[in-house]
Amino acid sequence: MNQLKNKRKHFVLILFSVFMIYPVFWWLGASLKSIEEMKSPSLWPTEPIWDNYIQGWLFSPSEHTFAHFFSNTLLMELWNVAGGVITAAIVAYGFARLNFKLKGLWFSILLMTMMLPTQVTIVPQYILFNKLDLVNSYVPLILPHFFGGGAFFIFLLVQFIRGIPRDLDEAAKIDGASVYGIFLRIIFPLIKPSLVTVAIFTFIWSWDDFFAQVLYLTSVDKFTVGLALRMYIDQFEIQWGPMLAMAMVSIIPSAIIFFLAQKHFVEGIATTGIKG
Amino acid sequence: METDKNEKNTLPIKHKRSKNGMNNLAGYIFISPWLIGFLLLTLWPILQSFYLSFTDYSLLSDPEWSGLDNYKKIFTRDDDFTASLSVTFIFVLVSLPLKLIFSLLVALMLNQKLKGMNFYRTVIYFPSLIGGSIAVSLLWRNIFGVDGYVNEMLSWFGIQGIGWVSNPDTALGSLVLLNIWQFGSTMVIFLAGLKQIPSELYESASVDGAAKVRKFFHITLPMLSPVMFFNLILGIIGSFQMFTAALIITKGGPMHSTYMYALFLYEKAFKHFQMGYASALAWVLLVIVAIITALNFFVSRYWVFYESDGKGDR
Numbered sequence: 001m002n003q004l005k006n007k008r009k010h011f012v013l014i015l016f017s018v019f020m021i022y023p024v025f026w027w028l029g030a031s032l033k034s035i036e037e038m039k040s041p042s043l044w045p046t047e048p049i050w051d052n053y054i055q056g057w058l059f060s061p062s063e064h065t066f067a068h069f070f071s072n073t074l075l076m077e078l079w080n081v082a083g084g085v086i087t088a089a090i091v092a093y094g095f096a097r098l099n100f101k102l103k104g105l106w107f108s109i110l111l112m113t114m115m116l117p118t119q120v121t122i123v124p125q126y127i128l129f130n131k132l133d134l135v136n137s138y139v140p141l142i143l144p145h146f147f148g149g150g151a152f153f154i155f156l157l158v159q160f161i162r163g164i165p166r167d168l169d170e171a172a173k174i175d176g177a178s179v180y181g182i183f184l185r186i187i188f189p190l191i192k193p194s195l196v197t198v199a200i201f202t203f204i205w206s207w208d209d210f211f212a213q214v215l216y217l218t219s220v221d222k223f224t225v226g227l228a229l230r231m232y233i234d235q236f237e238i239q240w241g242p243m244l245a246m247a248m249v250s251i252i253p254s255a256i257i258f259f260l261a262q263k264h265f266v267e268g269i270a271t272t273g274i275k276g
Numbered sequence: 277m278e279t280d281k282n283e284k285n286t287l288p289i290k291h292k293r294s295k296n297g298m299n300n301l302a303g304y305i306f307i308s309p310w311l312i313g314f315l316l317l318t319l320w321p322i323l324q325s326f327y328l329s330f331t332d333y334s335l336l337s338d339p340e341w342s343g344l345d346n347y348k349k350i351f352t353r354d355d356d357f358t359a360s361l362s363v364t365f366i367f368v369l370v371s372l373p374l375k376l377i378f379s380l381l382v383a384l385m386l387n388q389k390l391k392g393m394n395f396y397r398t399v400i401y402f403p404s405l406i407g408g409s410i411a412v413s414l415l416w417r418n419i420f421g422v423d424g425y426v427n428e429m430l431s432w433f434g435i436q437g438i439g440w441v442s443n444p445d446t447a448l449g450s451l452v453l454l455n456i457w458q459f460g461s462t463m464v465i466f467l468a469g470l471k472q473i474p475s476e477l478y479e480s481a482s483v484d485g486a487a488k489v490r491k492f493f494h495i496t497l498p499m500l501s502p503v504m505f506f507n508l509i510l511g512i513i514g515s516f517q518m519f520t521a522a523l524i525i526t527k528g529g530p531m532h533s534t535y536m537y538a539l540f541l542y543e544k545a546f547k548h549f550q551m552g553y554a555s556a557l558a559w560v561l562l563v564i565v566a567i568i569t570a571l572n573f574f575v576s577r578y579w580v581f582y583e584s585d586g587k588g589d590r
Contacts (some may be wrong), residue, residue: 023419039427119323
């Protein structure tokens with residue numbers, strides 16, 4: 001009886017998984033199809049055209065290949081992740097462990113900024129970066145990550161640090177450690193797992209943060225992978241095969257990270273979510 | 277829950293006295309990265325955009341004071357504003373409830389104890405991971421196009437397909453579908469909420485002979501209502517910011533049927549360079565979102581169920 005029930009559950013789950021993931025498989029097949037075959041709903045092309053990937057990568061009317069766009073994006077990501085992880089940890093420690101004037105007020109403001117639509121601040125931010133002559137550079141994209149990496153991450157780390165027993169801090173204090181020492185030698189090593197979560201989400205979110213990229217990067221030379229993909233629909237006649245091929249390649253980094261670090265994923269979302 | 281308990285137990289007894297009070301300087305040093313960022317890139321821009329909303333400003337010359345002109349125009353003479361606001365509202369009202377219900381059902385399905393559940397979770401979550409990317413928007417444009425595979429499939433059943441994203445009646449629908457397909461984070465938050473419901477509640481209900489449906493409505497839903505509320509608030513704010521898909525898949529068209537507010541604001545500011553006008557639009561958005569959020573918090577008193585103080589649940 002129970003076995004039958006389990007089998008039925010598996011059946012439903014498998015069916016649903018296939019339904020959800022189907023567009024991705026179709027996409028993979030379509031990226032290998034000729035134009036004629038593109039609209040066919042068959043999953044796999046009769047004759048896979050690997051040339052789509054080569055042509056897509058070379059990105060022929062442009063003088064840059066996708067290697068260039070990938071290195072642009074990855075370099076930006078390196079800064080974003082480093083800035084986010086380090087500053088979020090520092091700020092979170094302050095909120096989680098230290099007592100200072102107006103702490104409650106600042107923390108509520110921090111939580112409120114999570115609900116602020118980005119569009120509200122974008123115009124003056126743009127004007128500011130424009131005045132500083134930083135439009136068409138990576139600074140407007142990278143710099144915000146060095147300011148605590150975003151309210152979500154600070155909040156996540158604060159929750160995590162609060163879960164660490166204070167006895168450890170106290171023991172270190174008796175040994176003569178300062179608050180800075182406690183942060184560097186006790187807390188920082190202990191929160192490494194959640195720092196991985198922060199790193200992963202920073203990476204994926206800034207990869208997909210199209211709004212800021214469209215706004216601040218104007219010359220093709222500086223384009224990210226996302227902006228280069230957009231050129232397929234804006235500048236040339238749409239070549240679906242190479243476009244879908246490169247779109248597929250563009251999600252590989254996020255996909256790899258996701259499959260390597262799923263545990264962090266679920267935990268990250270759950271912690272920020274459930275405590276909100 | 278666990279963490280709060282730890283703190284409550286250890287804090288007052290052992291440590292409160294041993295601390296020599298406040299740690300002002302160190303505290304501010306630690307939070308300074310966030311604080312500087314907040315003042316520079318959030319608070320100041322909000323205030324500045326308030327000022328700019330009363331001006332004409334094109335970036336090229338200095339802002340020119342124009343009083344309430346921008347707001348007057350927005351509320352009386354701007355058809356684009358009315359169009360984009362109603363499109364955005366329809367989008368939120370249709371996609372959000374569907375997304376919440378769908379996420380909850382999936383979370384219930386994935387909350388069962390079964391071998392291989394991790395595998396299913398991974399597969400089912402994966403589309404949400406990539407759903408917000410421009411890559412998926414391009415994919416969507418393809419499969420819902422006139423020659424897309426959606427139409428090809430329909431033709432098997434003898435249905436003559438249309439260009440889903442190029443038809444004003446269906447374009448918004450295809451964006452709604454994409455939004456629902458990205459249900460992952462919402463679902464994971466529900467899943468975490470489900471795991472926090474103490475199993476004793478279900479067990480004692482079983483003893484009383486309660487049916488499954490009854491358990492769902494009398495235990496699961498009330499216990500889950502804070503999580504539902506959280507998802508609702510974040511969902512509303514997220515939907516108002518919907519941008520990438522509208523820009524890539526439909527460019528706001530056809531006939532403004534997908535002219536989402538974020539896209540409208542973006543075009544005013546960065547295509548027409550009407551910075552003052554865009555600032556006014558930003559403030560209108562801020563006020564709308566604030567009102568909706570406040571209303572939700574107010575109404576939540578009647579349907580969100582909080583345990584007395586989180587102590588009695590274990």
